[in-house]
Amino acid sequence: MTSQLHSLTLLGPRRDDGLADRIARSAAAPVSPADLDRITRWLEGRRDAHDFRVERIPLDALEGWGFTEPSGNLVHDSGRFFSVEGLHVTVSDGRRVVQEWHQPIIRQPEVGILGILAKEFDGVLHFLMQAKMEPGNRNLLQLSPTVQATRSNYTKVHRGADVRYLEYFTPSGRSRVVADVLQSEHGSWFYRKSNRNVIVEALGEVAEHEDFLWLTLAELHALLRLDNIVNMDARTVLACMPVSSPGPVALHSDAEVLSWFSGERSRWDVSARLAPLDATPSWRRSVWSIEHERQAFFRVVGVSVEAGSREVSRWTQPLFEPVGLGVTAFLARRIEGVLHVLVHARVEGGFLDTVELGPTVQCVPGNHGPEAEDRWPPYLDAVLGAPRSRILYEGVHSEEGGRFLNAESRYLVVLAENDESPSDPPAGYRWVTPDQLSALVGHGHYLNVQARTLLVCLRAAGQDTA
Numbered sequence: 001m002t003s004q005l006h007s008l009t010l011l012g013p014r015r016d017d018g019l020a021d022r023i024a025r026s027a028a029a030p031v032s033p034a035d036l037d038r039i040t041r042w043l044e045g046r047r048d049a050h051d052f053r054v055e056r057i058p059l060d061a062l063e064g065w066g067f068t069e070p071s072g073n074l075v076h077d078s079g080r081f082f083s084v085e086g087l088h089v090t091v092s093d094g095r096r097v098v099q100e101w102h103q104p105i106i107r108q109p110e111v112g113i114l115g116i117l118a119k120e121f122d123g124v125l126h127f128l129m130q131a132k133m134e135p136g137n138r139n140l141l142q143l144s145p146t147v148q149a150t151r152s153n154y155t156k157v158h159r160g161a162d163v164r165y166l167e168y169f170t171p172s173g174r175s176r177v178v179a180d181v182l183q184s185e186h187g188s189w190f191y192r193k194s195n196r197n198v199i200v201e202a203l204g205e206v207a208e209h210e211d212f213l214w215l216t217l218a219e220l221h222a223l224l225r226l227d228n229i230v231n232m233d234a235r236t237v238l239a240c241m242p243v244s245s246p247g248p249v250a251l252h253s254d255a256e257v258l259s260w261f262s263g264e265r266s267r268w269d270v271s272a273r274l275a276p277l278d279a280t281p282s283w284r285r286s287v288w289s290i291e292h293e294r295q296a297f298f299r300v301v302g303v304s305v306e307a308g309s310r311e312v313s314r315w316t317q318p319l320f321e322p323v324g325l326g327v328t329a330f331l332a333r334r335i336e337g338v339l340h341v342l343v344h345a346r347v348e349g350g351f352l353d354t355v356e357l358g359p360t361v362q363c364v365p366g367n368h369g370p371e372a373e374d375r376w377p378p379y380l381d382a383v384l385g386a387p388r389s390r391i392l393y394e395g396v397h398s399e400e401g402g403r404f405l406n407a408e409s410r411y412l413v414v415l416a417e418n419d420e421s422p423s424d425p426p427a428g429y430r431w432v433t434p435d436q437l438s439a440l441v442g443h444g445h446y447l448n449v450q451a452r453t454l455l456v457c458l459r460a461a462g463q464d465t466a
Helices: 002-007 019-027 033-049 217-224 232-239 254-267 370-375 380-384 434-440 449-460
Strands: 052-057 065-067 074-076 083-091 100-107 112-121 124-133 141-144 147-149 175-184 194-202 212-216 270-275 283-285 289-292 298-307 314-322 326-335 338-347 355-358 361-363 391-398 408-415 429-432
Touching: 019 124, 019 217, 033 124, 033 141, 033 212, 033 217, 065 314, 100 270, 100 283, 112 232, 124 217, 141 232, 175 449, 194 232, 212 217, 217 232, 217 449, 232 391, 232 449, 254 338, 254 355, 254 429, 254 434, 326 380, 326 449, 338 361, 338 434, 338 449, 355 449, 361 380, 380 408, 391 449, 408 449, 429 434, 434 449
Parallel strands: 112 194, 326 408
Antiparallel strands: 052 298, 065 074, 074 083, 083 100, 083 270, 112 124, 112 147, 124 141, 124 212, 175 194, 283 289, 289 298, 298 314, 326 338, 326 361, 338 355, 338 429, 391 408
């Protein structure tokens, strides 16, 4: 009996060394034009199979929503889902032109689940993607994670249907974890919002449903080269996918990058305090919207939604609508043959910590105006003026369609000229390899959501290890 006990062990490997290779095989699977045509036709078919309608309505016509007194905050009667409140931000470091500002912000303290279910078919990993309608997407229906749900959704505060496949993302013994990390959402529009970005592999059979489709990673990468097909929540989860062994060299060691980032976090003194929405200077409420007196940045609007494929088929809600198309870009350069991208330690009022690593450029150019070109964000002119020959990746992608209306950004990776991108960039910027970003994204709140999108777009373009 004693010898039998000694033969048992509670220990196991700390990591699955074969997982990255399996993911790499899925990323290298063949994809033909016929495959892409089949997928896009399926997506169009799901769009035609359901009735979808989004209509703007006055803010006072929002059902179950109201402006509370005396704050003027826009809240739901249940006290759940989210609220629109005011935010007052002050920044003491001298690198920003604007040192203090006020704005509306979405407060949603719930941690949601963004989960993709994986399963192997014929020796190749596939990922279960959902054709999901979101009211803010310009084309309404895009590919989303298997599960994309707030706590209010999956606990059925809305009294709707069950969230499909949720059981694979709970301790049910039906799956094993591939990746699981808390990540931020848009720090400019959400107050300290986090979601679990989860990938699990199913153990056993998985029931099929007509609104879900198994895709290889290669197929997902091909779809990321098309505009407005893969939604933001799917992109951020895919960015957290484990990758194969990293390249051995970089301009800065991993320890140096972490030390620089820690220094950036400690250097900033950021105060971001919730405030009454009605006491937000320069923002005005009308029948149809809450907007800035300059009609810049974004506005808060109301919509009425009908969606036959959602857990609830009809509802109303507020949405944030940006004013103009965003530009989100990495400047890139090859240093002794190794691709590096220029990251920016960004302050955003809604971040849980002071800064996260963002793209080189992240802005809406229209908010600055041609008359303020001398005060444009650094490197914006290099991105906008880049010839086609130096663009390694380009695509227009929607931001979070459940909270933002027609929020789109032009995502770019631009190969910079040497005089545009010195190896010793200004304070707040640092050259890193995509492999180093892949290591950092395994930790929460290191890369912002826009940088995570660009990371997975680099992989889709085959530029992540070039």
